[in-house]
C-alpha cells in the first residue's frame with residue numbers, strides 16, 4: 607500500500623507558520639517584502655510569478671512585481687537589481703529564470719545581494735549550503751526535505767538517489783540529503799546503469815524534466831518516490847514519474863500536480879520571512 611504525500615496540505619501548514627511569523631514582525635512594526643522580476647513573456651514563468659504574488663498576498667507579505675519586456679538590456683536589468691539591493695524596505699529579490707537569450711543569468715544571480723537572495727542561487731549561498739551553514743535553501747529541495755520530515759521519513763542511513771544535477775534542484779538536493787546522513791548518489795544523462803542504480807534507492811528523487819521517465823522497473827519495493835517534474839504533455843501537466851505504475855511499488859509517492867510544486871512556493875515565502883528577520887537582527 608502506498609501513501610500519497612500531499613504537497614497541498616503540507617504547504618498549507620508551512621504557509622500558516624510563515625503567516626504567523628509575518629504577523630509577529632508586523633506587531634514590531636516590521637514589514638516583510640519580496641520583489642519579483644520577470645523578463646519577457648514565457649507563459650510558464652508568468653504562471654509561476656502570478657502564483658508567487660498570490661501566495662505573498664495571502665500571507666501578508668508585500669510583493670512588488672517588475673515585468674520587463676524581452677528587449678530589456680543587461681544594464682537595465684542590473685540597474686534595477688542595484689536599486690532593489692539598496693532599498694531597506696525590500697527584503698527578498700527574485701529574478702524568474704530562464705531569462706530571454708542575450709541576458710546573462712549568472713551575472714544576474716551574482717548581482718543580487720546574498721542576504722536578499724531568497725532563491726539561494728548566489729555563489730555565497732550555494733557555498734554555505736555546501737558546508738551546511740545556511741539561512742536560505744533553494745525552494746524546491748527545501749520543500750522536499752519539509753515533506754520528508756512531515757511524513758516522518760528520516761534519510762539517515764538510507765540510500766538516496768537523485769536523478770538530475772541542476773544547480774536549482776539536483777545538486778542542492780543531494781547536499782541536503784547528505785546533511786541528513788543519507789548515502790547519496792546523483793545520476794544524470796551520462797550515467798551508466800541508471801535503472802539499476804535507481805532500483806537501489808530507498809528515497810528516489812526524480813528531477814530530469816522528462817515525462818514518465820521513471821518507470822516501475824526502476825523502483826525498489828517500498829521506496830519513497832519524489833517527483834519534481836513539471837512537464838506539459840498535450841496541455842496536461844505530468845511529472846517525471848510514471849505515477850500509475852510506480853505507485854504500486856512505492857511506500858510513499860508525490861503526485862503531479864499537488865506534490866512538490868506547492869511546496870516550492872511555500873518555501874520561497876519562508877525564505878522571504880527569514881530574510882526579513884535577518885535584516886532586522888531577529889535571527
Ligand code: GUN
Nearest residue numbers: 700701702703704725745
Ligand atoms: N525558474 C524555475 N524555477 C525557479 C526558481 O525556483 N526560481 C527562479 N528564480 N526561477 C525559476
